[in-house]
Amino acid sequence: MKTLLPTSTAGSLPKPSWLAEPETLWSPWKLQQQELADGKQDALRVSLHEQQLAGIDIVSDGEQTRQHFVTTFIEHLSGVDFENRKTVKIRNRYDACVPVVVGEVSRQKPVFVEDAKFLRKQTTQPIKWALPGPMTMIDTLYDDYYHSREKLSWEFAKILNQEAKELEAAGVDIIQFDEPAFNVFFDDVNDWGIATLERAVEGLKCETAVHICYGYGIKANTDWKKTLGSEWRQYEEIFPKLQASNIDIISLECQHSRVPMELIELVRGKKVMVGAIDVASNNIETPEEVADTLRKALQYVDADKLYPCTNCGMAPLSRHVANGKLQALSTGAEIVRKELLK
Numbered sequence: 001m002k003t004l005l006p007t008s009t010a011g012s013l014p015k016p017s018w019l020a021e022p023e024t025l026w027s028p029w030k031l032q033q034q035e036l037a038d039g040k041q042d043a044l045r046v047s048l049h050e051q052q053l054a055g056i057d058i059v060s061d062g063e064q065t066r067q068h069f070v071t072t073f074i075e076h077l078s079g080v081d082f083e084n085r086k087t088v089k090i091r092n093r094y095d096a097c098v099p100v101v102v103g104e105v106s107r108q109k110p111v112f113v114e115d116a117k118f119l120r121k122q123t124t125q126p127i128k129w130a131l132p133g134p135m136t137m138i139d140t141l142y143d144d145y146y147h148s149r150e151k152l153s154w155e156f157a158k159i160l161n162q163e164a165k166e167l168e169a170a171g172v173d174i175i176q177f178d179e180p181a182f183n184v185f186f187d188d189v190n191d192w193g194i195a196t197l198e199r200a201v202e203g204l205k206c207e208t209a210v211h212i213c214y215g216y217g218i219k220a221n222t223d224w225k226k227t228l229g230s231e232w233r234q235y236e237e238i239f240p241k242l243q244a245s246n247i248d249i250i251s252l253e254c255q256h257s258r259v260p261m262e263l264i265e266l267v268r269g270k271k272v273m274v275g276a277i278d279v280a281s282n283n284i285e286t287p288e289e290v291a292d293t294l295r296k297a298l299q300y301v302d303a304d305k306l307y308p309c310t311n312c313g314m315a316p317l318s319r320h321v322a323n324g325k326l327q328a329l330s331t332g333a334e335i336v337r338k339e340l341l342k
């Protein structure tokens with residue numbers, strides 16, 4: 001990336017109200033069949049345009065073509081039964097009625113590759129594409145076939161690698177894996193979680209990122225955060241192994257979180273997407289607040305490796321708030337860029 005402090009978002013952005021119920025997470029589609037297919041493409045164009053207007057450097061599809069960041073991917077795989085669901089606890093936090101693994105999982109055809117090609121045609125800017133990570137995928141399912149979290153994770157890693165290679169061929173510059181589960185299951189992360197993630201990026205020449213956050217601003221997550229104490233040191237458990245991994249970029253939650261900034265020192269040498277926008281609040285940060293977070297992060301990340309970003313996806317926010325936050329991110333990054341170039 002030639003731009004200093006290139007800005008991006010962690011992933012999802014609000015959908016237009018004609019496509020899905022606004023300000024609702026995992027909201028069902030309002031259109032069907034061809035109208036839905038066309039509507040998703042139109043929404044992707046709008047989302048891209050809003051990122052461009054705000055001056056975002058690394059753009060994305062805003063996840064306009066998916067309902068859920070994990071299940072939309074899994075829906076395209078065989079071996080998973082979406083009809084007869086079972087209730088499990090997601091990330092040890094909230095109950096969800098989830099699909100069941102009933103046979104060997106495999107990818108019959110590409111999932112997001114056509115969407116990525118469509119985005120690639122709309123812009124010459126660097127593009128980032130998000131996929132769920134293997135560990136977060138298994139945590140969103142009931143496994144009635146492999147009976148091993150690790151085994152299923154390796155299977156998903158192989159499938160993700162097939163998809164990632166095709167996304168790379170479609171012109172994606174950064175492939176990001178969303179692994180909020182990394183903040184919960186530390187022993188598994190260190191035993192096989194990072195290894196399966198490395199399997200997912202095997203052979204890729206484009207840049208790779210892992211997004212580890214404390215989740216969307218939904219009640220189950222904000223309640224959980226209240227139990228974490230005055231300092232959130234979850235990252236500390238997994239950073240040493242991540243630092244030694246071959247993942248290029250680590251995407252973190254830093255704005256208004258209680259993560260001690262000095263933990264970033266543990267991944268020194270990696271590129272870091274520093275979350276400088278709180279997605280669990282409707283207050284739009286001032287550019288100065290964003291700049292302040294970035295300045296703090298600069299104590300632990302070299303300037304050429306710092307990528308200003310949002311804490312997490314912004315799908316549940318209103319478009320007005322999300323656009324304001326994108327603008328603040330961009331203006332805040334510009335303040336610090338100027339200071340660095342003085």
Ligand SMILES: [Zn+2]
Binds near residue numbers: 211212213215
């Ligand atoms: Zn997130």
